[in-house]
Amino acid sequence: MTDSLQDKLLEIHRRLCLIFGCPVAYFRALDPLSELVSSLLSHRTRNAASGAAFRALRTRWNGDWAAVRDADPAEVEATIAGVTWPEQKAPRIQAILRRITELRGELSLDFLAELSVPEARAWLEELPGVGPKTSAAVMSFSSLRRPALPVDSHHHRVAVRTGLIPASVAVGPSHRILEAQLPPDWTAQQIYDNHEVLMLHGQRVCSYRDPACHRCVLLELCPTGQARMGGAEPVSLSPLGR
Numbered sequence: 001m002t003d004s005l006q007d008k009l010l011e012i013h014r015r016l017c018l019i020f021g022c023p024v025a026y027f028r029a030l031d032p033l034s035e036l037v038s039s040l041l042s043h044r045t046r047n048a049a050s051g052a053a054f055r056a057l058r059t060r061w062n063g064d065w066a067a068v069r070d071a072d073p074a075e076v077e078a079t080i081a082g083v084t085w086p087e088q089k090a091p092r093i094q095a096i097l098r099r100i101t102e103l104r105g106e107l108s109l110d111f112l113a114e115l116s117v118p119e120a121r122a123w124l125e126e127l128p129g130v131g132p133k134t135s136a137a138v139m140s141f142s143s144l145r146r147p148a149l150p151v152d153s154h155h156h157r158v159a160v161r162t163g164l165i166p167a168s169v170a171v172g173p174s175h176r177i178l179e180a181q182l183p184p185d186w187t188a189q190q191i192y193d194n195h196e197v198l199m200l201h202g203q204r205v206c207s208y209r210d211p212a213c214h215r216c217v218l219l220e221l222c223p224t225g226q227a228r229m230g231g232a233e234p235v236s237l238s239p240l241g242r
């Protein structure tokens with residue numbers, strides 16, 4: 001990483017924090033196992049639908065993840081029917097709950113608090129279907145409150161368009177690259193803020209189909225925006241950024 005790239009990241013962070021207000025309040029404090037289930041439900045699904053599915057699971061089985069693990073798969077699938085691909089997510093969630101039970105002898109992820117962040121993320125990413133976004137979400141969003149950077153599609157799109165990462169880098173591999181650009185002494189809150197402000201900017205200004213470059217505070221830092229506003233050949237707004 002060049003100094004100029006980290007300088008750019010810090011300036012993007014500073015400008016967006018002025019707009020969205022840092023520190024950003026954490027939106028919930030689930031235990032890490034519940035956060036894992038929530039994160040698995042949220043893949044390619046709107047927040048409202050994944051939140052409703054999560055609440056439905058908790059209500060149907062009284063917040064008992066062991067009961068979800070042992071339930072009829074068809075019933076779990078029907079309970080989370082509002083998310084994308086419930087027929088895949090239901091068996092995956094049950095398989096992960098079974099695997100955690102096998103590995104730990106109990107159904108809890110509270111032990112992750114005793115591990116370093118790289119160790120904890122590596123342990124999580126050994127679970128079937130768990131990648132860097134989910135492992136970072138568990139570490140950052142749950143009551144663990146550890147320093148880890150989730151990258152969702154909005155965050156990724158802004159990072160590509162502003163030149164923090166090449167368009168050829170997909171969401172998965174972008175996690176390690178973007179996290180390496182952060183100052184090593186940043187707290188969990190600062191890293192959470194970085195994710196939140198880039199995500200919010202992607203949702204509200206730098207949208208997939210029609211980025212509002214004319215009112216974007218990042219315009220002078222952003223090669224994509226400058227190309228679009230200058231009438232030059234736009235930098236490709238790659239579907240990779242979706």
Ligand code: SF4
Pocket residue numbers: 158161162205206207211212213214216217218219222223224225226
């Ligand atoms: S200038 Fe345009 S492309 Fe660049 S971050 Fe802002 S809205 Fe997105």
